[in-house]
Each structure stands twice: as C-alpha cells, then as structure tokens.
Amino acid sequence: MSAILKAPLTVEFPFTRSLGPIQSAFLTGLRERVILGVRTGDGRTLVPPVEYDPVTAEEIRELVEVAPTGTVTTWAWNHAPRRGQPLATPFAWVLVKLDGADTGLLHALDASGPDAVRTGMRVRVRWAEERSGAITDIACFEPYGGEAAEAEPEGHSGEFDDPITGIVAPARLDYTYSPGRAQTGYINALVERRAVGERCPACRKVYVPPRGACPTCGVATAEQVEVGPGGTVTTFCIVNIKAAHTANLDIEVPYVYGHIALDGADLALHGRIAGIPYDQVRMGLRVEPVWTEGARYPDHYRPTGEPDAEYDTFKELT
C-alpha cells in the first residue's frame, strides 16, 4: 500500500452575529467599562446577562450595574495557554462572582502561579486598552486586595450612545487532513495523469472519484479500474458570472462547466469544458482532459473531434 497522504487544512471563518437587547447592552457596556447584569423575576442578578430566565424562560429586561470586582468561585490552572485564549502566559481560568451578581463570569486570571490562586480570592477586572464591545474587552482578571468594591456602581441605565448591534467572531481550526484509502489511490494516479476509479463488487458500477463505498450497495469498493482518458459530456451549464474565487480569476466568462462521464466510469465527474465556443457545447460531446505543467488535476476538458456519443450510451449517467 502506498504511503498515507496528508495535507494541512485550515478552516477559517468569521461569524457575524446579531445581538439581542440584553447582550447588546452588556457588550456595549464593556466597551464603556461598565458591567451590566440582568435581574430575574425572583430577584437574582445574572452576569453575564441573558435574554431569558434560564429557569422560567421568562423574558427578562431589567439591567443592573455590578462592580468590576468580585470573588473567585472555582479555578483551574492553565500552564500551557492555547491559541485565542485571553493570555499568552500561564494563567488561571476562573469563574468570578462579581460584587452585586449571583452567577459566575468565565474569564482568565493573571496570577503568578497556581499557589497564588484559591477559591474565594478577591479579583478585579483588567480592561483591554482597545475595546470594541466584546467579552474580550475584559483583558482578564487580576488579584485585588480590597474587600469591598473600589467604588459603588453608579447604577447605569444600560442606555448607551451608539450601542453595538452585532459582533464578528472569527474562528479558525487547523487540521491535518488525510483522504483515506480510496481517495489516496485516486490522487496517486492523478500524479501520473491517470484517472482511477473503484468497482463495486456487488453491482459492478465503477465510481470515479472513488469514495471507498458503493452508495447503492453499502459495501466497500476495492478493485481499482483505470478509466478515461476520454469521456462524454452528459450535461452542462454556461457560467456568466465571474467567480470571486482566486483559483478561477483567469477564466473569462462565459464558460462552460459540465458533467463528464469518463469512458468506463458509471458516475460523471465535473469539470470545465473549453477549446470550443461556449454555445457549441452539447450533450454527447466527446472530450479529453488537458493538463498544464505541474498541475495535479486536469485544467479543463476539450473536444476530441470524435463523433458525438449516442444519447442511449450515457442517458443513465446524466
């Protein structure tokens, strides 16, 4: 068996999220160095605040300012901070019950070591220098000697000029992708400019690219079958809008994208069809792959000049 293929894969996306009225007030408050909670029907103050009572599901809207000081209710020492976490140096994760609140806020505590942290210790907010209306406007907590609040909260109304209405939350996850046995065989063959599918042992259909299983029979496909290089256009469309994707910037519109049944395959794959005016592409057109120097897959397919295939020969593949 050939060596296992692997490649780095980064999945990265910014989520744009709208905020409800309570979330908006809380996050806008952080921007202004004000911490707001929300009062429940039974008189508890939730920080961070939510839109609905977690016990009764009642809509809750009464905002209450709480202090930037509080007490650690539990903690965990993180000696190896990970990407995206609040501090790059070792820190304690903490739940902090802020003075005036009845629930815990999760954040980081900047402390010299685990021996400097205990449940019940007093901490205060360290504000980020640049604040935008996000939970990260709190840079972290830091140890604090005072017993009571430094200054009584001023009873902020929760009304702000220019409240934020949404956040953009970037997310990035890194993977080492490996395609599995069947696709590894397919990719290795492409290096030699060959197309290799796999045949189902039950229904005898040949799948290209192979996925390792026959979706009709639910059994493993194992027998490799070389297909193509020629094939038949089974259906197509004319693309009139230039793709934003950087890989396609060089391709002028209109162009044709089609399904191509390679000779010997029972499933059509798709690719761009060129070397022929776009309005002359047709079902049944015989095509072959065109490779460019150093490419890992065909750049496009072009007409072979053979007579068109009869519809009956590919109608099951459209």
Place this chain on the structure above:
Amino acid sequence: MNREIAVVAFAQTDHRSTSEELSEVEMLMPVLHEVLDGTGLKTSDIDFTCSGSSDYLAGRAFSFTLALDGVGAWPPISESHVEMDGAWALYEAWVKLQTGDADTALVYAYGKSSPGSVRDVLTRQLDPYYLAPLWPDSVALAALQAQALIDAGRTDEPALAAVGARSRTAAADNSHAQLRGSVPQGEYLVRPLRTGDCPPIGDGAAAVVLAAGERARELCARPAWIRGIDHRIEAHGIGVRDLTDSPSTRLAAERAGVFERPVDTAELHAPFSSQEVILREVLRLDDGVDVNPSGGALAANPVMAAGLIRIGEAAARIHRGESDRALAHATSGPCLQQNLVAVLEGDPR
C-alpha cells in the same frame, strides 16, 4: 401505549489514536456490516436509519452524507442525522419506533478526532457571545468543575486518580478500548486534572440495531429492552449552574425509571474522572453496582460515539446474560451540559 423496543445488536470499532489510513466511511462501514450481520438484516430490511456525528471533528464538510455511502442509501431510505452523540440519534430512532412508523432502526455514530485538535474544536459548541471568543477548551472547563468538587470536599486528586485507574483496569478485558491496564496518571493538563483524569483522544465508530416487540425477539435471543429513556439539559450559562451537581441527569433518571428498582450495571459517559464522581452520586450508585465494566470513556472516547457505546455496552451485557437491569448514560457539551439516561432490561432467565 408505549411499544416495547429493544437494542438487539451492537458493534464498535477498535478505538485508536489515529485512523489516518481510512476515511470516515471506510472506518464506519465494517461496524455497519457487523451490526447488521448480528441480526441477519440487510439495509433494505431497516425501516429507519439515524446517525450522530460532527463535521467539525475531522474538518470534513458533509461527512455525514458521505458516511451514508456505507449504509447503501440508494434507492432513498428513511434517514435522519443529529449533530450530537449517537445516543441522541438512538433517542430519535426510539421515538420513531414508538410512533409505529418503523419496527427496526439502525443507529450509528462515528468520530475522527485525530485530524484536528479536539480540545479547540469543542470550543466552537459554546455560547458564541460570552464563551467561544475566549477559547476555553474542553479540559479547562472540566477542570473548573473538578476544582469546584474538590473545594466542596466531595473528592480529591488521589480519589480522581483512582477513578481513572479503575476504568483502565476494567478495560483490560475490552479489546476495543484505547487505554487498557496500567496507565500513568501523568502531569497536570489543566490543574487539577492530570492526563490520567482525561479521556484518550482517538477515532472510532459504533452502531446498534433497535427493534420493536416480536421483531426484537426474532432478531435476538435476549433483547435488551429499553424500559425508559429520557434526556434533559442544564442552563447554557456555565456560571449559572452548580457545577458540582447534575440536576438534568437526576431528572432524566427519574423519568427513565432508574430509581424504581436497583440496577446491577451502569455504563456512565464520564469523559473526565471528576464527572464520574458527580454521576455516581446523582444516580445513587452504590458499591453493589458494576460501574463501567467496559472501562468507560476514560478508556476510549471517540467523540460523538462514546455515549452510544455506553448504551451498546450495557445492552451487550444483557444480551450475554451478564446483566438483568442496566443503566446507560450519555452526555454532551461542557461539564455534563446535557444528559441522557436509559434503563435496559433482559427477560427473566
């Protein structure tokens, strides 16, 4: 009006730290074949299929539709998917059978954590406004819960280490498990949790077949009847909860009928040693109950499948005549956020 529904077959992969030579469907398919072979059923005999998985684990978009290739889903089958542990897929299948629309169901789950960093991947399931931007990883959140338990005087680090050691000793008899026998307790991962308090990271899959009434008796010599099943969830704000308690597990257990009669076996889905401490108390399991004879999630924790495996392991013990009344528990989310409890029974011998 409740129909009698049983787990009639169970299969799982060997759970290993990597399965890089296999795609997800290639990893899953042998388990599907094994579980169907156990009943003599073919795909076309199955009335309803339901799966649990998450594309985020391996970073492969629409992996759950690709996994359906391994079922043989053409011509179209009646099928559903949950982005949760397969235990919740089993719950959906159980409801489907209760409606009378189906007599048999195939339930499967798989997780391939090895391509990514599962500690970070799981942060993406958290509250996107207040938690996810801080990237609190799964071990960190479990460690906060463990420290709260220690502060409450309910456990200590040696007791936690004993939970892990007992789990892996039990797993010595389980060839599917990833960590078996003596495993060092190791260094702190996030204090107070050491590597030994945390589940192994790995890849695996599992499947069960459910059947109703007489169909179950035809397919299995001793069906594992689901006498009760229920799932409940905590408030989603971590700081709102009492992390040393699990009221959702308690309520689910009550509704599933756990406390009506003693169980002899309990398969608990406690990925962290501290969570087993909480679950044992909430579920009132005394020393007479065989807890996690499979080794549990501390011995093998294929994410999205580990909860379904608890139900499968409990059922398999009933199939083999090693248990008459077993509890199975599955969890999802941070710090035992959501919990499912099932009671399984065998016919009197």
